[in-house]
Amino acid sequence: SQKIEQNSEALNIQEGKTATLTCNYTNYSPAYLQWYRQDPGRGPVFLLLIRENEKEKRKERLKVTFDTTLKQSLFHITASQPADSATYLCAPRGPGADGLTFGKGTHLIIQP
Amino acid sequence: EADIYQTPRYLVIGTGKKITLECSQTMGHDKMYWYQQDPGMELHLIHYSYGVNSTEKGDLSSESTVSRIRTEHFPLTLESARPSHTSQYLCASSDGLLGSYNEQFFGPGTRLTVL
Numbered sequence: 001s002q003k004i005e006q007n008s009e010a011l012n013i014q015e016g017k018t019a020t021l022t023c024n025y026t027n028y029s030p031a032y033l034q035w036y037r038q039d040p041g042r043g044p045v046f047l048l049l050i051r052e053n054e055k056e057k058r059k060e061r062l063k064v065t066f067d068t069t070l071k072q073s074l075f076h077i078t079a080s081q082p083a084d085s086a087t088y089l090c091a092p093r094g095p096g097a098d099g100l101t102f103g104k105g106t107h108l109i110i111q112p
Numbered sequence: 113e114a115d116i117y118q119t120p121r122y123l124v125i126g127t128g129k130k131i132t133l134e135c136s137q138t139m140g141h142d143k144m145y146w147y148q149q150d151p152g153m154e155l156h157l158i159h160y161s162y163g164v165n166s167t168e169k170g171d172l173s174s175e176s177t178v179s180r181i182r183t184e185h186f187p188l189t190l191e192s193a194r195p196s197h198t199s200q201y202l203c204a205s206s207d208g209l210l211g212s213y214n215e216q217f218f219g220p221g222t223r224l225t226v227l
Binding site: 004032034041042043044046049051093101102104105 | 152153157216220221223
């Protein structure tokens with residue numbers, strides 16, 4: 001069955017440093033992969049999408065990579081700020097699928 | 113801020129009661145979804161809809177039912193609530209256009225507690 005793995009432990013990063021979050025998937029060949037941010041008690045908010053034929057995507061301080069050979073996506077936040085503290089969810093999707101399959105998410109803590 | 117709304121935000125109810133969780137969106141999206149999420153756990157898709165009069169079950173089996181009579185509304189109903197239904201329920205929508213990449217807009221969620 002499809003499996004999505006994200007860093008299970010909370011990730012503590014010093015303010016100003018780059019945070020790197022990992023998403024690994026198995027038994028899956030997603031046409032694209034999405035990243036969402038979720039704050040406590042709130043619904044997820046879409047951040048970025050990367051297609052299978054794209055190696056890298058950037059948006060302001062965010063960068064996503066997608067390696068279909070390794071079956072892995074990396075999510076980077078540069079110049080991290082305490083306001084970036086949240087849970088980040090990875091959602092790879094196969095073509096024709098309905099809804100999204102989410103990982104458990106990585107809890108990111110940016111310390112001042 | 114996404115134009116998708118859920119009510120109530122919090123609900124505490126006794127076992128055996130019938131409840132309806134409301135979800136509405138003003139974006140004119142055809143596709144709508146219900147996810148269930150326990151604390152610290154992943155979201156699981158329980159229902160989705162392609163459009164009016166379309167409802168499908170998701171990956172996670174659920175005793176709840178849904179209806180889609182109007183494009184903007186996608187209510188979820190539990191006929192007889194049980195403590196095992198205690199969870200957060202998240203509604204989402206997407207434009208569902210052919211070729212779109214299905215970015216989903218989520219509501220704030222309803223946190224349900226069944227005593």
